Amino acid sequence: MTGKTLLAILKTVFLTGLISWQVQAAQTNDETTTLGPETTQLSADPKIQKLLKDEAQNISAPFPYRINLFTQGQILKNSAGLRIAETANQLSSDNSGLLFYYELVNDAMRVPHWHSNAIEIGTVLSGKVRVTIWEGTGDTKVYTVEQNGTWIIPKAKLHSLENVGQDKLKFLVVYDSPIAADRDFLTAWASLPDAVLARAVGLKESDIASIKKTTVNRLSAFDPAASTFKTDNYSVLSNNFLTTKPLYQSDLGSITRIDPTINPYMKTMAFQRTIMKPQVLRIPHWYTTGDVLLFVARGDAFFTLMDNDGKVFHSVIHSGDLISIPVGNFHSFLNIGNDDLEVYEGFNRVEQINEITLMNGVQHFNIGTIEGATGLSKELITQINQSKIESYMVKF
Template identity: 20%
Template sequence: MKFQLIVTLLPVVLPLAHGAPAHRDTPNPGLRGTDSLVGYSPDNSGGSDSRPDIKYTLLPEQKVDPENGSYLDFVKADNPQPIRGSTGSDDPGPRNYYYDRINSDKLAPPGTDHGQTINAQWPMGLSHNRLGIDGAGWARQENTNVMPDATLMAGVDMRLAPAGYRELHWHVASEWSLVLNGSCRIQAVNENGETFIDDVTAGDVWFFPPGLPHSIQALDDGVEFLLVFDDGDFSEDNTFLATEVFLHTPREVLSKNFGVEVSAFDKIPDDELYIFKGTPAPADIEKQNVTTAAGLVPRAKSYSYHFSEQPAHEVAGGSVKIVDPLTFPIASNFSAAIVTVHPGGMREIHWHPTSDEWTFFISGQGRATLFTAPDSATTFDYRGGDVGYFPKSNSHYIENTGDEDLVFVEVLQAPEFTDMALGQWIASTPKQIVSDTLNLSDDMLNNLKTEKQSYKGLGAYLPITCHDPLRLTRS
């Protein structure tokens, strides 16, 4: 005779940490209610006799016309509320007060926001952090898994401790990098057998084309750098690693390839290294300057650019400096600007006609409104470590909302860093056309500047006199 044991699995609820469950003196009810709870019944006793007592004080900027759209500094608010003027209402919760305080333009958006744009913000602090071996460093990334509409570029924030390596590797995407702090030694060999090695420090840039094998090792002070790839689907987990190539090639084949005994590969690692510590790099870089019959990579095609030594172009509201293929030819389709905006200043309303913009916020805090045709607009708040993404021809500005300098890098997939400025467009269009279209006063139109006002000054963002600072940074 066969017996069948039927077991019903029920959810398990553990006891409370401090004593017995609630309602100790009442019978333990079943897991489900009765059918009398479905729909209307005069016996139902649900509902509240009084509204929640929510105590809060509105900021002065919340009491004006919502279309003014002033920045709301909720960090200093006891109980921030989704209210602007006569719009919105209080919020009794549940809530995440931390997110509400640092994302005031999401909790209480300007009245000019409308509809829904793409999500143009991702905090690297929410990315999964991949930790290296033995305290060697870490890496976290942004790609289409977390920003589905950021299709042209992806980014990685990576840290290497002193003597830490990013393992020998290559990938199918182009790699553009900005050193954020510290210093490192980069090395590569190209398809012609030409070799390259250089030391780069905070503010410098490097570029490695697709398929070019290279390595990175932190120097004595360690290093953190930003990597930008020309593929929104790029993943750091899918790079071609030297360890994996050796592990997944038959040792007999390796023996023939290198002309050595099979036993030469007995001690290769049994897993990838990715980020690990090694022998500190010698202080004298010449000791690692391996040369071949092909020689060194020609200077004109060098994979590094010492951007840290390029002076910034100063304007009233901040500063800017550009690196693009006009000065760094090997990075054939990467153009970037490092922008500093002083407190109270802003990067003027603009758009890029031929490229999406991938932006990384290095320090400070700011906000931007992304406008997408025909009538969608969303305002986002950014802090150091955040990624912004603005599709081509979608207008936006970046305003400093803090009390310290806002620093960020704008990266384009373009052979030259260019933009279209709203102010220059309006000022360079016949006044009659503008007046008939926007009903602006003659006084305002007569005071507009035909040159770009890329970085507005303090207070009311008065125009500043400068001739296209984005181009003047080139030498």
């Protein structure tokens, strides 16, 4: 099979999935919502095409650690915005966290709420958000987060997210629990008998008759205060990927991580953004701390993962794909598109986030040990040991 033939097959499969998504989207979304994988052209580079041809059978196999959030996630929406959520049981070994995608239209908000058993970290994909948080004591914290910015909400703290920009707000949130336990004012009020509620808020029972009795979180609503907010405020709970010193940066791409070394308030979670140029390989590695949820914000990649049982998965991933990577699972990804690949990784642990690769692993063991374990000659092992410190990325 030629590379052109394979590319045509891959395009057909991809477009078939896109058409089925468009049918579903027509049933669930309105004209203000633009979701799902974009039609993209895979690289025509001969090495990329040969890899895809050689791995065609593996690529077509099921990959239980991946869903496409836009096509397989749970969509909840109203006129003010939408949420696309994954559930932990959709992904193999995802028993430690969640990742959601949100959109809010102009002058809309994510209503005041709290997560009784989860810490929240978020990042703005486009637009500007105002975060209001009260921790039960002291003053209310109010700050703005621009595109590429991040925030953290400690567990059980009351907060809201408002679109105070000129355009639609799009953002990701990651939780360190497989159940976010999302509660808001309306559902809390609705859970109480009228007499108890009236006494609790200092009103008469007749005054609260108009409160809608529902335990369904409406998620989003229009916010009369959003359009009046014009100033920007800074908070120690916020950072920005653009102004944070990258963990790695070169002509091939960059890796930027926000963790306790950058912000001491990131005590239990970390957020990482990776941008890779076309035909660039993220060196195969595994993390020594924390399960990871990886989200593809844009681009296409060849992804490989070996799980706890030693089963190997090779797949092609696209924009909107969400992948669960348990701690210690060996994985890698290669940008096979013509544009930059942008992925976000949420860690549910932050103690010494290190990564081990084949090269740096070999370099830290006795030559004889590696010779016996791999069958490599002493000369080749010595060559590896003398190599310079490995980069996070290489040209494929």
